[in-house]
Amino acid sequence: MLNTPVPKFCPRKNCPCYQSLDNKITFDGTYKVKSSGERRQAFYCHGGQHRFSEMAYSTLFKKQGSVKEYSQAGKLIKYGLGVEQIADVLERDVRTIEGWVEGIADKSQKFHEFVQKC
Ligand SMILES: [Zn+2]
Numbered sequence: 744m745l746n747t748p749v750p751k752f753c754p755r756k757n758c759p760c761y762q763s764l765d766n767k768i769t770f771d772g773t774y775k776v777k778s779s780g781e782r783r784q785a786f787y788c789h790g791g792q793h794r795f796s797e798m799a800y801s802t803l804f805k806k807q808g809s810v811k812e813y814s815q816a817g818k819l820i821k822y823g824l825g826v827e828q829i830a831d832v833l834e835r836d837v838r839t840i841e842g843w844v845e846g847i848a849d850k851s852q853k854f855h856e857f858v859q860k861c
Contacts, residue, residue, distance in 0.1 A: 760790030
């Protein structure tokens with residue numbers, strides 16, 4: 744088992760459970776990255792009934808968001824707050840929050856390809 748925390752929300756933008764914190768996410772084995780041969784964790788989104796990879800979150804983390812912060816941001820989105828308000832609450836730059844949201848969107852497309860290959 745890879746040392747990856749189970750995320751609590753779906754990162755796939757076209758999923759009905761996108762960023763829903765009521766959704767159930769579980770481990771779903773691993774998959775191999777063709778280019779590097781690395782194994783990565785895969786997850787299953789129960790609400791949307793699809794697999795996705797841990798890479799969905801990597802862009803977010805690279806942009807200096809912690810899992811906890813991102814989870815908080817997810818909740819705030821759920822409460823209907825805008826990007827600027829979330830940035831204010833988390834004391835982050837607006838562009839950082841925008842980057843998190845865009846990161847999810849970018850990776851969603853790659854997941855879609857990933858899921859189709861599985
Ligand atoms: Zn989903």
